[in-house]
Amino acid sequence: MAIPKYDEMMLPVLRLLNDGAEHTQIELADQIAAHFKLTPQECAERLPKVKATYLRHRLGWAGFSLRRAGLAESPRTGALQITDEGRKFLDSNPSQLRAADLKRFPYYAAFVERMKSDTEITEVKIETTHETPEERIEAAFGELRETLITDLRAKLANIDPFHFEQVVLDLLVAMGYGGSRKEAAAVTQKVGDEGIDGVINEDRLGLDVIYVQAKRWKGNVGRPEIQNFVGALAGKKAAKGIFITTSAFHDNAREYGAGLHQKIILIAGRRLAELMIEHGIGVSEEHAYSVKKIDSDYFDEG
Numbered sequence: 001m002a003i004p005k006y007d008e009m010m011l012p013v014l015r016l017l018n019d020g021a022e023h024t025q026i027e028l029a030d031q032i033a034a035h036f037k038l039t040p041q042e043c044a045e046r047l048p049k050v051k052a053t054y055l056r057h058r059l060g061w062a063g064f065s066l067r068r069a070g071l072a073e074s075p076r077t078g079a080l081q082i083t084d085e086g087r088k089f090l091d092s093n094p095s096q097l098r099a100a101d102l103k104r105f106p107y108y109a110a111f112v113e114r115m116k117s118d119t120e121i122t123e124v125k126i127e128t129t130h131e132t133p134e135e136r137i138e139a140a141f142g143e144l145r146e147t148l149i150t151d152l153r154a155k156l157a158n159i160d161p162f163h164f165e166q167v168v169l170d171l172l173v174a175m176g177y178g179g180s181r182k183e184a185a186a187v188t189q190k191v192g193d194e195g196i197d198g199v200i201n202e203d204r205l206g207l208d209v210i211y212v213q214a215k216r217w218k219g220n221v222g223r224p225e226i227q228n229f230v231g232a233l234a235g236k237k238a239a240k241g242i243f244i245t246t247s248a249f250h251d252n253a254r255e256y257g258a259g260l261h262q263k264i265i266l267i268a269g270r271r272l273a274e275l276m277i278e279h280g281i282g283v284s285e286e287h288a289y290s291v292k293k294i295d296s297d298y299f300d301e302g
Contacts, residue, residue, distance in 0.1 A: 002042075003036075003038065003042050003054045003055060004036050005131065006058035006059070006065070006130070006131075006132050007065065007097070007099040007130055009062040010062045010065055010066055011096060012035050012036075013059070013062050014066060016028060016031050016032075017072055017081060017086065018090055020081070020082060021081070022075055022076070022079045022080070022081045023080050025059060025060065025079070025080075028063075028080065029043075029056055029059055032059060038055065042054075042055070047135070047138060049134075049137075049138060049141070057134065058132060061132045063080050065102060065108075066080070067080075069085075069102050069105040069107055069108040070085045070105060070106070070108070071083060071089055071105070098130070099130060137289075137291070148273075149274065149277070152273040152276060152283070153246065153273050155282070157216065157218060157269075159216075164216050164246075167282060171275060171276055171279060171281045172212070174281055175275070175279055177200050177202060198211075198212045198213075199211055199212065200212055202240070210238070210240045210241060211229075211238045213229050213232070213241070213242075213244070214244040215244070215246070216245075217245055218246075219247060220247050220249060220250050221243070221245045221249050221250065222249075223253045223255075223256045225243075225253070226256050226264070226266075227256070230260060230262065230264070233262055238262075239262050239263060240263045240264075241263070242265045243257075243264065243266050243267070244267045244272055245267070246272065247268070248268045248270075249266050249268055
């Protein structure tokens with residue numbers, strides 16, 4: 001099954017705490033994984049930008065919510081224990097406990113009021129969502145990144161062919177080929193199909209070279225174009241090549257490329273945009289947000 005949302009974990013966690021003992025996050029993670037029948041792969045799945053598994057991350061927010069509602073407490077760092085309010089709630093034999101239910105608990109209501117007061121905002125909307133704040137940030141970041149990829153591909157499809165040559169060259173240099181921009185590559189010929197044929201040093205010493213072809217196409221690249229590229233490689237006695245397009249590759253092109261003895265890398269428009277973002281080519285940072293957390297080691301006695 002899919003990894004449960006943090007608020008789907010709250011009631012199972014509270015029931016595990018009902019023995020009155022302290023439970024560490026590690027213990028609870030194992031027990032929750034068993035409760036939801038999660039596979040080892042699901043337990044190991046990590047958030048893209050957060051150094052934690054989904055399981056431990058969502059479990060942490062489940063515990064935080066239980067504490068804010070007064071149903072559990074943290075007697076020491078990394079541990080949870082049920083409170084009298086938590087036992088009283090379980091005695092009512094609840095069928096569910098989700099994010100939307102938290103506002104009915106006085107402790108949680110008081111927490112919301114403190115947030116309103118502390119932020120000095122007259123109207124604060126506390127969302128009752130099934131995603132953690134970090135997951136909402138991840139989702140928003142992903143949406144912004146997809147928009148940027150779309151915009152980059154549109155820009156690449158319409159820039160001047162010579163400028164496109166420079167974009168490809170800048171990207172390959174940024175990826176570590178050839179050293180400096182001056183040392184890296186030379187465009188050996190300009191052709192009339194809005195592409196480039198060039199060679200780039202694989203390293204600064206020029207121990208090997210890579211043949212590069214880029215096509216600023218709207219239509220997909222098929223097997224014939226890859227065959228022509230392989231012929232160009234053979235003519236230069238080259239064993240490595242990179243074929244870049246602003247569009248995409250037909251399946252027959254990918255299948256043909258995969259079966260070659262030469263090392264041919266096919267980079268389609270989406271992958272090209274992703275690499276440009278990763279290496280800072282044609283993009284600039286607009287905003288940076290630093291998300292901090294408590295440094296438990298700092299507060300440990302020792």
